[in-house]
Amino acid sequence: MRTDTEQTIYLKDYAPTPYRIVSVELDFRILEDSTRVRAQLTIEPREGTAPGTALVLDGDDLKLDGIAIDGAPLMLSAYLADATSLTLIEPPHRRFVLDTEVTLDPAANTKLMGLYRSSGTWCTQCEPEGFRRITYYLDRPDVLAPFTVRMTAPLAIAPVLLANGNPIDRGDAGDGMHYAVWHDPFPKPAYLFALVAGDLGSTTDSFTTTSGRKIDLAIYCTHGKEGECHHAMDSLKRSMAWDERRFGREYDLDIFNIVAVSDFNFGAMENKGLNIFNDKLVFAQPETATDANYHSIERVIAHEYFHNWTGNRITCRDWFQLCLKEGLTVYRDQEFSSDEHSRPVQRIHDVQNLRTNQFPEDGGPLAHPPRPDHYREINNFYTTTVYEKGAEIVRMLATLLGEADFRKGMDLYFERHDGEATTIEAFVKVFEDATGTDLGQFITWYLQAGTPQVTASDRYDADSQTYTLTLTQKVDPTPGQPDKQPLLIPVRFGLLGPNGSETSWTAISGATVRDDLILLDRDSVTLTFSGIANRPVPSLFRGFSAPVKLASGLSQDDLLFLARHDSDPFNRWDALQTVSTHLIAEASAGRRWSAGDTDALRSAVVDTLENSDLDPAFKAQAIAIPGVSAIGRHIGKDVDPDAIAKARLDLLSELAGPIAEKLAALYTALAIAEPYSPDAAQAGRRALRNGLMHLLVAGAGRGDVAAAQYESATNMTDRYAAMAISAHYWTEQAPALLGDFRTRFAGDPLVFDKWLMASAQAPDDGAIERMRAILAAPDFPRTNPNRLRSLLGSFVMSGSPQFTRADGAGFRFVAEAVAEIDKVNPQVASRILTGFRILPMLEAGRREAGRSALEALKSQHSLSRNVGEILDRILA
Numbered sequence: 001m002r003t004d005t006e007q008t009i010y011l012k013d014y015a016p017t018p019y020r021i022v023s024v025e026l027d028f029r030i031l032e033d034s035t036r037v038r039a040q041l042t043i044e045p046r047e048g049t050a051p052g053t054a055l056v057l058d059g060d061d062l063k064l065d066g067i068a069i070d071g072a073p074l075m076l077s078a079y080l081a082d083a084t085s086l087t088l089i090e091p092p093h094r095r096f097v098l099d100t101e102v103t104l105d106p107a108a109n110t111k112l113m114g115l116y117r118s119s120g121t122w123c124t125q126c127e128p129e130g131f132r133r134i135t136y137y138l139d140r141p142d143v144l145a146p147f148t149v150r151m152t153a154p155l156a157i158a159p160v161l162l163a164n165g166n167p168i169d170r171g172d173a174g175d176g177m178h179y180a181v182w183h184d185p186f187p188k189p190a191y192l193f194a195l196v197a198g199d200l201g202s203t204t205d206s207f208t209t210t211s212g213r214k215i216d217l218a219i220y221c222t223h224g225k226e227g228e229c230h231h232a233m234d235s236l237k238r239s240m241a242w243d244e245r246r247f248g249r250e251y252d253l254d255i256f257n258i259v260a261v262s263d264f265n266f267g268a269m270e271n272k273g274l275n276i277f278n279d280k281l282v283f284a285q286p287e288t289a290t291d292a293n294y295h296s297i298e299r300v301i302a303h304e305y306f307h308n309w310t311g312n313r314i315t316c317r318d319w320f321q322l323c324l325k326e327g328l329t330v331y332r333d334q335e336f337s338s339d340e341h342s343r344p345v346q347r348i349h350d351v352q353n354l355r356t357n358q359f360p361e362d363g364g365p366l367a368h369p370p371r372p373d374h375y376r377e378i379n380n381f382y383t384t385t386v387y388e389k390g391a392e393i394v395r396m397l398a399t400l401l402g403e404a405d406f407r408k409g410m411d412l413y414f415e416r417h418d419g420e421a422t423t424i425e426a427f428v429k430v431f432e433d434a435t436g437t438d439l440g441q442f443i444t445w446y447l448q449a450g451t452p453q454v455t456a457s458d459r460y461d462a463d464s465q466t467y468t469l470t471l472t473q474k475v476d477p478t479p480g481q482p483d484k485q486p487l488l489i490p491v492r493f494g495l496l497g498p499n500g501s502e503t504s505w506t507a508i509s510g511a512t513v514r515d516d517l518i519l520l521d522r523d524s525v526t527l528t529f530s531g532i533a534n535r536p537v538p539s540l541f542r543g544f545s546a547p548v549k550l551a552s553g554l555s556q557d558d559l560l561f562l563a564r565h566d567s568d569p570f571n572r573w574d575a576l577q578t579v580s581t582h583l584i585a586e587a588s589a590g591r592r593w594s595a596g597d598t599d600a601l602r603s604a605v606v607d608t609l610e611n612s613d614l615d616p617a618f619k620a621q622a623i624a625i626p627g628v629s630a631i632g633r634h635i636g637k638d639v640d641p642d643a644i645a646k647a648r649l650d651l652l653s654e655l656a657g658p659i660a661e662k663l664a665a666l667y668t669a670l671a672i673a674e675p676y677s678p679d680a681a682q683a684g685r686r687a688l689r690n691g692l693m694h695l696l697v698a699g700a701g702r703g704d705v706a707a708a709q710y711e712s713a714t715n716m717t718d719r720y721a722a723m724a725i726s727a728h729y730w731t732e733q734a735p736a737l738l739g740d741f742r743t744r745f746a747g748d749p750l751v752f753d754k755w756l757m758a759s760a761q762a763p764d765d766g767a768i769e770r771m772r773a774i775l776a777a778p779d780f781p782r783t784n785p786n787r788l789r790s791l792l793g794s795f796v797m798s799g800s801p802q803f804t805r806a807d808g809a810g811f812r813f814v815a816e817a818v819a820e821i822d823k824v825n826p827q828v829a830s831r832i833l834t835g836f837r838i839l840p841m842l843e844a845g846r847r848e849a850g851r852s853a854l855e856a857l858k859s860q861h862s863l864s865r866n867v868g869e870i871l872d873r874i875l876a
């Protein structure tokens with residue numbers, strides 16, 4: 001059954017609008033039960049538009065109450081209006097003012113797109129197509145205009161009235177009402193529009209730019225939460241300073257406001273001068289937020305702030321170009337985090353995220369290029385491919401060009417395109433023009449889906465002292481793209497000699513090599529190094545210099561050699577991960593390791609733990625054993641998650657069992673006596689201590705260590721880790737810890753999310769019934785995206801064995817929940833549904849069980865376009 005349209009939008013059909021919007025004046029009259037919106041749009045035909053060309057404005061769920069042109073009401077025959085469009089059949093062939101009026105019901109807007117109410121506060125979300133739910137408009141990113149916004153609202157329930165830009169007027173409106181007027185001088189697309197009205201508290205501060213302008217900063221939130229906004233405010237000020245230092249970008253308005261709301265579809269939104277945030281990415285205090293939460297807050301505050309230049313001052317021509325602002329801005333926030341903390345630890349963190357989330361997308365039924373060329377529902381393209389692979393592409397540009405030339409290109413980008421809505425092609429061109437480099441092959445990264453697989457093979461010839469290295473690349477077909485072009489892949493590398501230090505060579509032939517960079521630009525290149533005295537061990541893709549899967553062909557001995565000696569921390573970490581992944585994958589297929597294999601891995605782990613040159617945050621990453629999903633992805637087909645989980649537990653026991661006492665001693669020694677601080681040094685110690693606890697629980701049966709830590713914890717990082725690991729391995733103490741946590745923090749919704757996340761990890765056969773009961777409880781907030789994602793999003797994404805149960809109960813549970821959620825909020829529903837993208841990888845029984853759950857979803861419900869598109873792509 002299908003009720004929504006299945007129309008596909010194509011990039012090749014792009015054409016500018018026949019009319020421009022010169023300026024926008026909006027007047028909102030906000031009342032307790034409805035909001036009236038009056039829009040006065042000054043419009044003119046573009047050059048070349050033929051007289052009599054119709055003007056079609058977008059709408060979504062609107063009803064027109066009034067319409068006039070230049071003050072004169074329009075005759076019925078002059079226009080057509082329905083819920084999704086307003087057509088002026090023959091508009092004046094000159095500049096004119098279109099005046100429209102609609103009435104909205106924000107409290108009923110559970111899709112959280114357009115104007116809605118969240119815990120009493122009126123707020124908006126317009127990206128990508130929410131503005132059309134507020135007024136009839138040319139709702140597309142290439143229509144830019146300055147906005148003036150007047151809001152009138154009851155003073156008692158909405159003393160705070162905010163919009164984009166600068167406040168220019170406010171006052172009493174009689175009858176208990178007041179008004180405020182805001183003006184944003186920077187022409188912007190409608191997706192960057194925002195307003196907020198409500199009874200909110202605030203934290204304020206200021207920032208002085210390099211050129212000496214003082215910017216007023218404020219974070220607005222529910223009363224009583226002001227004290228939890230300091231970390232966000234501090235992150236904002238550091239972001240502002242960093243963008244000046246690193247990219248020469250100053251803030252451009254006199255005021256920058258952030259508002260925290262509790263119902264929000266994404267993380268946060270970069271509306272000009274008025275960022276709106278999911279409150280989980282603002283509030284932090286040690287007792288309720290983890291180190292990971294502090295880190296995400298800093299990152300997302302930075303991300304939205306950086307959009308002011310990469311997104312707002314320069315925006316996207318159309319939504320196919322989404323990666324232009326998102327990939328670039330993620331690159332910028334990753335660089336910010338690297339500069340503020342440890343670069344290698346940040347890199348490992350970002351690559352882990354890419355491999356966990358983006359690689360499965362890129363290798364499954366939902367694969368699409370970072371710059372797609374068609375879509376049915378644009379909301380389905382706010383993906384990890386657009387964001388994180390997009391960031392990797394920008395990073396490769398910086399790698400290929402070098403820091404200085406990359407900056408030259410960025411400077412030219414800002415100079416050439418400021419105030420424009422532009423494209424990926426224009427972005428790549430600034431780097432060509434600024435540096436004289438031909439990037440014709442490089443741009444393929446944006447246009448082609450799929451993760452390249454690079455295979456390395458080598459040969460050392462002692463007689464001639466030559467070393468030959470062959471690298472080949474291959475990209476498997478993806479939906480709609482059967483044939484792939486070779487990419488330009490930057491391979492940062494080194495060759496390690498027998499003592500572990502870099503080997504030098506006298507000459508290289510066979511491919512372009514610049515310093516420590518091999519350019520793999522064909523299906524295959526073979527390099528010959530001369531003057532090599534001993535067989536080297538190659539260290540390839542240092543720092544993860546390209547988003548590829550590497551089959552290095554190295555033996556376990558060579559990998560453990562890299563783990564001990566590589567000067568590149570990323571590859572040290574990766575070598576350990578590769579070794580344990582191989583051992584588990586092989587054992588799950590019945591080819592069990594030898595005692596020698598696990599002894600060698602264990603001693604590499606111990607050496608890492610005891611190496612005083614390494615920082616604790618890095619050690620925590622190095623000793624982590626890859627999860628079931630990561631190993632499943634490595635295996636790639638006919639995956640049996642239960643067999644992997646069993647082999648993984650066996651490996652954990654063999655690694656941790658014999659050294660349990662040593663691990664426990666290290667664990668104890670890492671306790672922190674000082675008061676909590678989220679800084680990198682303390683967070684790193686906690687991460688390592690919790691990593692050791694993980695090994696003790698999973699590999700040495702020490703559920704008691706986690707239970708004791710849970711009891712004595714003085715911060716959420718330690719308490720949550722103890723509970724989550726107990727739940728994940730379903731220790732004897734797990735049910736009691738979950739029960740305690742639930743009551744201890746009753747009434748705090750963001751901590752409730754943590755309980756939901758931990759509950760979704762439980763591997764026991766009772767897990768699904770417990771989740772059903774949680775969802776069915778009368779007080780479960782079933783319209784709140786954070787709650788739904790914490791339970792169901794983490795259930796499908798974090799590799800719970802209950803989701804992939806062989807009897808299909810996990811698949812059916814999620815499919816039924818998706819059908820319910822779709823009626824309330826299609827974006828949240830379709831996001832949860834993407835968890836089914838793993839089906840093609842699973843063994844036949846599970847694959848079929850999953851498909852039949854999806855077939856039932858499709859046949860028994862009328863579904864949104866969001867869910868319909870994802871469903872069809874997974875079932876295709």
Ligand code: PHE
Pocket residue numbers: 125127128265266267268269270303304326382
């Ligand atoms: N543009 C937002 C960001 O990346 C994400 C977002 C998209 C938020 C759509 C809301 C709706 O930073």
Ligand code: ZN
Pocket residue numbers: 303307325326329
């Ligand atoms: Zn963004």
